Amino acid sequence: MGAVFERKRKGKKMSEPLQSLFWILVFPGFLFTVFVGLVASWIVRKVSALVQWRVGPPFAQPFVDVVKLVGKEILVPKDAQQTVFLMAPIIAMATVMLLSTMLWRITIDPAKVFVGDIIVAIYLMVLPSLALILGASASASPHAAIGTSREMKLVMAYELPLVLAFIVVIIKTGGQLSLAAIAQHTPVLSISGALAFLVSLLAVQAKLGFVPFDIAEAETELGGGVLMEYSGALLAIWKIAQAMMLVALPLFLVMVFLGGFGTAGGALWAGIGKYVLVLVLVILIKNTNPRVRIDQAMKFFWVHCSLALAAAVILAIVGNSYGLSWL
Amino acid sequence: MNQQELNGKISQIKDRLTAIEQPLPNRVYLSCESENCYSVNKFLFEEVPARFVIATGIDAEDCFEIIYHYSYDQTGCVINLKVFIRDREKPAVESITPFLPAAEWIEREIHDILGIDFINHPNLRRLILADDWPDGVYPMRKEVKK
Amino acid sequence: MNWKIWSLKKSPWVFHVNVGACNNCDIEIVNCLTPKFDVERFGIKLVGSPRHADALLVTGVGTRQAAVRLREVYRQTPKPCVVFLIGACPCGTGIFYKGYHVEGPVDKILKEEDPNAIIAYVPGCPPKPEAIISGVVKALAAL
Numbered sequence: 020m021g022a023v024f025e026r027k028r029k030g031k032k033m034s035e036p037l038q039s040l041f042w043i044l045v046f047p048g049f050l051f052t053v054f055v056g057l058v059a060s061w062i063v064r065k066v067s068a069l070v071q072w073r074v075g076p077p078f079a080q081p082f083v084d085v086v087k088l089v090g091k092e093i094l095v096p097k098d099a100q101q102t103v104f105l106m107a108p109i110i111a112m113a114t115v116m117l118l119s120t121m122l123w124r125i126t127i128d129p130a131k132v133f134v135g136d137i138i139v140a141i142y143l144m145v146l147p148s149l150a151l152i153l154g155a156s157a158s159a160s161p162h163a164a165i166g167t168s169r170e171m172k173l174v175m176a177y178e179l180p181l182v183l184a185f186i187v188v189i190i191k192t193g194g195q196l197s198l199a200a201i202a203q204h205t206p207v208l209s210i211s212g213a214l215a216f217l218v219s220l221l222a223v224q225a226k227l228g229f230v231p232f233d234i235a236e237a238e239t240e241l242g243g244g245v246l247m248e249y250s251g252a253l254l255a256i257w258k259i260a261q262a263m264m265l266v267a268l269p270l271f272l273v274m275v276f277l278g279g280f281g282t283a284g285g286a287l288w289a290g291i292g293k294y295v296l297v298l299v300l301v302i303l304i305k306n307t308n309p310r311v312r313i314d315q316a317m318k319f320f321w322v323h324c325s326l327a328l329a330a331a332v333i334l335a336i337v338g339n340s341y342g343l344s345w346l
Numbered sequence: 347m348n349q350q351e352l353n354g355k356i357s358q359i360k361d362r363l364t365a366i367e368q369p370l371p372n373r374v375y376l377s378c379e380s381e382n383c384y385s386v387n388k389f390l391f392e393e394v395p396a397r398f399v400i401a402t403g404i405d406a407e408d409c410f411e412i413i414y415h416y417s418y419d420q421t422g423c424v425i426n427l428k429v430f431i432r433d434r435e436k437p438a439v440e441s442i443t444p445f446l447p448a449a450e451w452i453e454r455e456i457h458d459i460l461g462i463d464f465i466n467h468p469n470l471r472r473l474i475l476a477d478d479w480p481d482g483v484y485p486m487r488k489e490v491k492k
Numbered sequence: 493m494n495w496k497i498w499s500l501k502k503s504p505w506v507f508h509v510n511v512g513a514c515n516n517c518d519i520e521i522v523n524c525l526t527p528k529f530d531v532e533r534f535g536i537k538l539v540g541s542p543r544h545a546d547a548l549l550v551t552g553v554g555t556r557q558a559a560v561r562l563r564e565v566y567r568q569t570p571k572p573c574v575v576f577l578i579g580a581c582p583c584g585t586g587i588f589y590k591g592y593h594v595e596g597p598v599d600k601i602l603k604e605e606d607p608n609a610i611i612a613y614v615p616g617c618p619p620k621p622e623a624i625i626s627g628v629v630k631a632l633a634a635l
Contacts, residue, residue, distance in 0.1 A: 068530070073527045073528075073530040074533055075533070076532050076533060076535055077533070077535075079502075080502075083499050083502040084503045084535070086499045087496075087499035087502070087503045090496035090499055090572075091496075091572070092571055094570055243539065243540035243541030246541075246544075247541040247543065249543065249544075250543035250544065250570045251570050254543075254544060
């Protein structure tokens with residue numbers, strides 16, 4: 020990093036790979052997303068505390084949590100599959116970092132996009148859940164095994180409605196496949212778009228691991244669930260990955276449904292407001308609902324959500340062909 | 347049936363008991379020897395019929411005693427059957443688990459703590475003592491010092 | 493004071509272990525973690541696995557059966573960690589003094605495993621949640 024800053028001071032243009040490294044690692048990539056993610060997780064805990072009529076944790080709490088976890092020793096179970104066990108949190112963190120960097124770059128610099136990046140984004144969104152499943156399977160613990168099977172079922176359940184919801188958006192915006200173009204529209208202001216937004220909000224709730232869909236990491240039932248055997252710095256990496264998902268996923272929802280995140284003046288504040296709105300919706304759903312069983316979750320996503328989305332797709336197609344944008 | 351009928355019913359097995367006391371209208375204390383334990387318990391559980399509550403094991407100095415507590419819910423009468431086990435070297439009594447499965451665990455506990463052998467018990471394993479507790483040491487026997 | 497101990501004091505995650513308690517202290521601990529006393533202000537969070545924990549809340553006199561398990565749980569807690577003994581039983585066997593099933597007060601069991609274990613005592617039968625919070629805060633301040 021020292022070489023990068025030295026070159027900037029000398030007035031030369033930074034070479035392309037070093038510039039990309041800077042984007043990925045510092046801003047708006049790793050460090051920026053981790054900071055915003057930990058602030059967002061503080062917002063989640065504080066708002067949950069206020070909803071429960073109590074004072075919540077102080078502002079620096081998530082940061083201190085991560086620092087403390089880094090300072091503890093790492094215990095690896097004797098029977099665990101060591102390579103996968105150690106690589107899984109790093110894979111999760113790396114994919115979320117990539118996703119977040121990509122989304123922020125599209126927001127900041129809409130010219131540098133490529134067609135089809137929404138598909139790359141959907142693909143990158145699945146990978147942290149897969150890494151969680153891999154890491155838990157490598158733990159050689161019966162609690163983690165139950166957590167893994169539940170997480171697998173949950174991922175199968177919510178991926179389909181999530182992709183269907185994005186298809187609704189693609190139809191409504193006239194077949195655009197690049198996020199910058201989609202971010203110009205606000206599909207949520209139509210019936211099919213609102214349905215799709217609702218379903219994808221619940222799917223994001225499941226992906227973030229929040230109640231009512233936090234089946235995999237159900238503390239009261241499974242004693243720690245999927246992450247049971249992780250400790251020390253590995254657990255810190257998982258917490259950082261979860262915090263980064265708290266930035267990337269609502270940002271993705273904002274860009275796809277709510278009309279993007281501006282970068283200048285009024286649009287910037289509107290963007291921050293939309294992000295906070297999605298976060299607050301997630302928190303309120305989290306605090307007012309009990310946890311559902313895995314079979315109830317699967318039925319909910321496959322039957323109710325898919326039916327709603329099928330209706331939304333039909334409405335979107337009809338609306339597009341007749342030029343009625345409110346359908 | 348009311349209390350008088352209950353008393354009449356219990357007097358049917360008078361020949362197998364060594365004592366019947368009724369200090370209060372709803373407290374009945376019966377005593378018998380270990381040979382009649384099975385048949386008296388079977389009578390109380392099936393013929394009366396009374397509800398089995400729990401059993402208590404006692405180390406009296408010259409014998410062992412097991413008190414079986416029954417409750418007759420229609421009149422609120424508590425029937426206590428005290429069984430004397432005279433043999434202190436190898437105390438044994440017939441298990442009532444074959445017709446009363448609920449007694450399985452309390453008999454295992456009395457076996458663990460006092461060392462009374464229950465004949466015909468289907469599953470006489472260790473229940474509440476630690477896994478590494480030595481065999482043959484019965485903690486609540488009065489001659490055992492820790 | 494090094495940064496590991498400082499961050500441990502600011503964010504102690506607790507795991508509850510019962511080694512032969514009558515459950516009164518367990519109920520008081522669970523009371524303590526409800527929104528009424530709001531221990532999340534101190535960064536205290538109840539975790540489901542000893543591998544995530546910084547502090548073990550131990551209740552119960554240490555029975556022979558549970559002593560083996562307690563040593564295993566202590567080994568699985570990543571160091572540095574603190575052990576809080578909640579109630580009169582783990583502090584000094586309480587009313588079960590010289591019982592046949594008692595392996596010893598819990599600090600004796602833990603010191604066999606790790607002579608340098610950091611142990612804090614919160615007596616009471618059971619200690620009120622206010623007493624538990626006060627004990628935890630005082631112990632963390634003394635670290």
